[in-house]
Structure formats: C-alpha cells, structure tokens
Amino acid sequence: MPKVWTEKILDDPELYLIRIDDDGIKYFEATWDIPEGITYNAYLMKLEDAVVLFDMTKKEYTEEFMEALKSIVNPKEITHIIIHHTEPDHSGALPAVLEANGYRAQLIGTSFAKRFLEGFYGEKVVENFYTIKDGEEMNISGKTFRFITVPWLHWPDTMITYVVEDKLIFSCDAGGGYSIPPVIDDSDEKVIEEYLPHVTKYIVTVIGHYHKYIVQNIKKLKELGIVQEARMILPGHGLIWRKNPMRIFEHYEAVGAGKVKKGKVLVIYDSMYGFVERRMEIVLDELRKHGLNPVVYKFTDKEAPAVSDILGDVPDSEALIIGASTYEAEIHPRIRYALYEILDKANYEKPVLIVGAFGWAGVAGKKIETMITRSKFDHVDTVESRGWPTPEDEERLREGVRKLVRWIS
Ligand SMILES: Cc1cc2nc3c(=O)[nH]c(=O)nc-3n(C[C@H](O)[C@H](O)[C@H](O)COP(=O)(O)O)c2cc1C
Ligand SMILES: [Fe+2]
Ligand SMILES: [Fe+2]
Known part of the structure; x- marks a missing residue:
C-alpha cells in the first residue's frame, strides 16, 4: 500500500496536494532502476464556483487516488481537469475520475494531449475537451489561468499552467524528480540536498533525450517573467518549491546545460x-x-x-x-x-x-x-x-x- 498525502497547501485560493508515494515501483518506464521510488502529485483548487483538478495519478493507484480525492471534494463538483501531460503516470486515473464526475468536467490541454488521451482511453474521455493555444488565458471563477506549452518536457503534449493572480506554476514533469521525500516541500535544506541528485537522475533518464529543450523552455518561461515572480512551483513528482521556487528551475537549467562540478x-x-x-x-x-x-x-x-x-x-x-x-x-x-x-x-x-x-x-x-x-x-x-x-x-x-x-x- 502506498502512502497517500492529502494536504492543504494554501488557504487562499484553497489548494490541496494529493501525493501518492510509489515505493512498489522498481523500474520507471519499465527501464530505469529507481529503488528510491517516485511520487505522483496531483493538485486540486477549490474556487468560489469552480473546482479545478490538475493532473492525476498512475492507473495502479486509482483506488487510493479516488479515496483521497473524495476526502476533499465530491468528484461531481469538479468543473475543470487540466491535463499538463498525458503520460499515464499522471493520466492513468482519468477514466475513473470522469466516471465519478459524471463526465461533467471540461478537460483542458494541448491538441496533442487530446489526441493522446483518445488513443489511451477512448473517445468518451475527450468529448468535453478544450484545446488551448500557447499563452492562452482562461478565466475560471475570477482567476486567470495561463497555459504555456513546454514541448518535450516531457512529451510533445506538455504544457504548464500559471495562475496569474496567485503566481502559481503547475509544472508537471518539469521541476520533478525521483525518490520519496519525507516532506512535501523545500522547507528543509537537508532534504533538498538529498533530493537533488534524484532530480538529476530523473532529468537525464526521463527528459535527457530532449535536454536542449529544458534550456529552451526554461528560457521561454524566464522571458515571460513567471519563473522569477513565482510564489510556488508545483511539480507532478517530488517536492513542491515554495521557499525558493527559482532553485528547482535553476537546477534543471544546470543539468540541461551540463554545468560541471570542478574536478x-x-x-x-x-x-x-x-x-x-x-x-x-x-x-x-x-x-x-x-x-x-x-x-x-x-x-x-x-x-x-x-x-x-x-x-x-x-x-x-x-x-x-x-x-x-x-x-x-x-x-x-x-x-x-x-x-x-x-x-x-x-x-x-x-x-x-x-x-x-x-x-x-x-x-x-x-x-x-x-x-x-x-x-x-x-x-x-x-x-x-x-x-x-x-x-x-x-x-x-x-x-x-x-x-x-x-x-x-
Ligand atoms: C566471452 C568472451 C569473449 C571475448 N571475445 C573476444 C574477442 O572477440 N576478441 C578479442 O580480442 N578478445 C576477446 N575476449 C578476450 C578479452 O577481450 C580479453 O581477455 C580482455 O583482456 C578481457 O579484459 P577483462 O578481463 O578486464 O574483461 C573475450 C573474452 C571473453 C571472456
Ligand atoms: Fe512524463
Ligand atoms: Fe511524469
């Protein structure tokens, strides 16, 4: 049984983390030895007249995920499901979530995401799918959700969400790492130091093939000014960054660029x-x-x-x-x-x-x-x-x- 964290991480807006600690996995993507395990992070934001779910979890942990979700919200109340990336470590529980939701929620993602979801889970899941354009903003219950594509971080389908008023970046794979940190955020320097080598291993094994896109995409986010002003970076794996949000993207940049340790x-x-x-x-x-x-x-x-x-x-x-x-x-x-x-x-x-x-x-x-x-x-x-x-x-x-x-x- 994996450990499941259901934590309120902000009061205003009301924001929750649902983190599943996968300590049963041996080989991520059936290839990469990760005795250190991995976490799948989903987020839920309750607004005045909307409930937004950001990503989900792996199919294997659907039951645990649904239980955690139901402890925070009646799934029927979810109005929007943001699909940052369709790889099944984040989308596996989608059919069950939609079933419990009565197919009321609107899915939001890239055109690639729509195509991939249809391929993975059938036509029905994409019946109510809104396809975004890079940089597009959507008003959801008075808040501005800006969607920014970050192709190849990790797939062509991948985007991040920036909630403008609250300066929150939901970054999915980007900013993520392997291992199961003992806490949820970057508040403890010792935890960070132990965690960062697992981030490097994650970057190289998962996104390494596209490492030049790491540098390009972070440059793009920096040029938009959102990395510098972000109050929190909320990735789909590993620690949440709220003490020093810049730090995780700086680490990604260093790995993407192959920045050396002398000697x-x-x-x-x-x-x-x-x-x-x-x-x-x-x-x-x-x-x-x-x-x-x-x-x-x-x-x-x-x-x-x-x-x-x-x-x-x-x-x-x-x-x-x-x-x-x-x-x-x-x-x-x-x-x-x-x-x-x-x-x-x-x-x-x-x-x-x-x-x-x-x-x-x-x-x-x-x-x-x-x-x-x-x-x-x-x-x-x-x-x-x-x-x-x-x-x-x-x-x-x-x-x-x-x-x-x-x-x-
Ligand atoms: C299964 C096996 C296959 C080998 N094939 C070759 C070969 O095709 N050509 C060659 O020159 N040496 C071959 N060798 C010899 C090794 O390359 C050589 O002994 C080398 O010094 C081994 O170094 P090591 O003991 O540090 O692995 C083979 C050795 C083994 C055990
Ligand atoms: Fe991925
Ligand atoms: Fe992932």
Whole structure:
C-alpha cells in the first residue's frame, strides 16, 4: 500500500496536494532502476464556483487516488481537469475520475494531449475537451489561468499552467524528480540536498533525450517573467518549491546545460577477469595525482551498477573515462548498453578517454571511438592493448590521462 498525502497547501485560493508515494515501483518506464521510488502529485483548487483538478495519478493507484480525492471534494463538483501531460503516470486515473464526475468536467490541454488521451482511453474521455493555444488565458471563477506549452518536457503534449493572480506554476514533469521525500516541500535544506541528485537522475533518464529543450523552455518561461515572480512551483513528482521556487528551475537549467562540478571525472568500465581493471587502477592513480575526483562505476562478476545511476552522474562531470574489454568482436555488453544510453540521454560536449583490453583482436576501443566521434562528446584518446598491460601500455595510459587533464584545465 502506498502512502497517500492529502494536504492543504494554501488557504487562499484553497489548494490541496494529493501525493501518492510509489515505493512498489522498481523500474520507471519499465527501464530505469529507481529503488528510491517516485511520487505522483496531483493538485486540486477549490474556487468560489469552480473546482479545478490538475493532473492525476498512475492507473495502479486509482483506488487510493479516488479515496483521497473524495476526502476533499465530491468528484461531481469538479468543473475543470487540466491535463499538463498525458503520460499515464499522471493520466492513468482519468477514466475513473470522469466516471465519478459524471463526465461533467471540461478537460483542458494541448491538441496533442487530446489526441493522446483518445488513443489511451477512448473517445468518451475527450468529448468535453478544450484545446488551448500557447499563452492562452482562461478565466475560471475570477482567476486567470495561463497555459504555456513546454514541448518535450516531457512529451510533445506538455504544457504548464500559471495562475496569474496567485503566481502559481503547475509544472508537471518539469521541476520533478525521483525518490520519496519525507516532506512535501523545500522547507528543509537537508532534504533538498538529498533530493537533488534524484532530480538529476530523473532529468537525464526521463527528459535527457530532449535536454536542449529544458534550456529552451526554461528560457521561454524566464522571458515571460513567471519563473522569477513565482510564489510556488508545483511539480507532478517530488517536492513542491515554495521557499525558493527559482532553485528547482535553476537546477534543471544546470543539468540541461551540463554545468560541471570542478574536478569530477566519471569513470565507467567492465572487467571480466581483471585486465581492464588493472588499466583503470593506473588511470585512477594518475587522475588522483592531478587532484581530480573520480566517480567510478564498474561491471564485474560481483557487481552491476544501475545505468540510471550512471546517467545521473554524467551532466556535472568534467570528463568521462570509459574502459571496455572486447567481447565477441564487440564492446562488452554492459558497456555497450551503458554507452548507448549515455549517447542517447546524456549527450554532452565533454571530453572522453577510452581504454580497451583484448585477447586477440581489439574491437571495443575502436567501436567506442567511432560512437564518441559521432556524438557531441569530444574524443581525447584511445589506449587499447592486449592482455595484461606492459610498462609501455602503462605509460600510454598515464599519458592519455594527462591529455585529458590538459583538456579540462
Ligand atoms: C566471452 C568472451 C569473449 C571475448 N571475445 C573476444 C574477442 O572477440 N576478441 C578479442 O580480442 N578478445 C576477446 N575476449 C578476450 C578479452 O577481450 C580479453 O581477455 C580482455 O583482456 C578481457 O579484459 P577483462 O578481463 O578486464 O574483461 C573475450 C573474452 C571473453 C571472456
Ligand atoms: Fe512524463
Ligand atoms: Fe511524469
């Protein structure tokens, strides 16, 4: 049973959070390991003659959601349902909500959202759907609701709502993060510090493929002036931002732009029998001699880190070092997959040093080099050799690291 939070977060306007803590999930989008879990946040605003629901929850938690909703309002009284994004982690409970509502409420969203909802849940759910245009304002019970499209944060359907008089931004996926914070908002600095790495991991794994749109969309919101003046940012996952609302979008911008933490070098490798590992010991020794801070992920017969965690460490790294063995004339399968995802989700302009080991004909290093050369990453050097590293191999490895160090200093 997930924990459900039903909290009043504002008196005027009367605003509630319904947060479902999904601690049963293992792989978000059936892919990303999240032992830390995730929350789905919906909001309900009661106005004088309107009741507005902002997003919902995943289908699996429909029953819990309906119970929480009914504790605040008679679902028949909901007049508007704002669909910021149709991914079923937010829209899954829509058919049940509409059923309980007697199909009275008007749905509000983008034209993409209408199309996607119809595809997911059938024609009936979109019978009363109002399609917004970017920047359009709607008066609901005396308040101005401004709808702003933020395409690719996370899907083409995605928009946010700005309630002008109250300076509230309902941002759905944008501003969200993984994990189940012990509180609902940004009031505790310790909670924020623990939470932000989960935000980074969320951004890269979920929105990373579109990371240039993060920067573009936040720029757009800043130009409209709403980020600077926002009183609260209310995302669809994780913490609500009301002490310092700017902070979450600043974090998003930093991740989107790949802003680095000085000295951080991400080191990823596989080693079946210790040959790549020996090379990486040399590499790590040389890195530390230059005062750099390596963050290491290794795949061995004893451990296999989650690729989702590796992805979360890419944006603020100054450089990457990838070590791989050749495996059946290919890159070792674990590194192949990790690299494929890095290039898709975390494709940044950062220097990369490649280290390879092989038995009879080296393939991994060259293949990685081709992939890196075709990506945004910059290729620094490839040091690949047979079996146990010789003293000459060691010198080439150290020189490779020195090249990398020169690149970033
Ligand atoms: C299943 C398997 C497949 C391999 N395939 C190749 C190959 O196609 N070409 C090659 O040169 N070496 C191949 N090797 C040898 C390794 O690349 C070589 O031993 C390397 O040094 C392994 O480093 P590691 O023990 O750190 O993983 C293979 C080894 C294994 C276990
Ligand atoms: Fe999404
Ligand atoms: Fe989401």
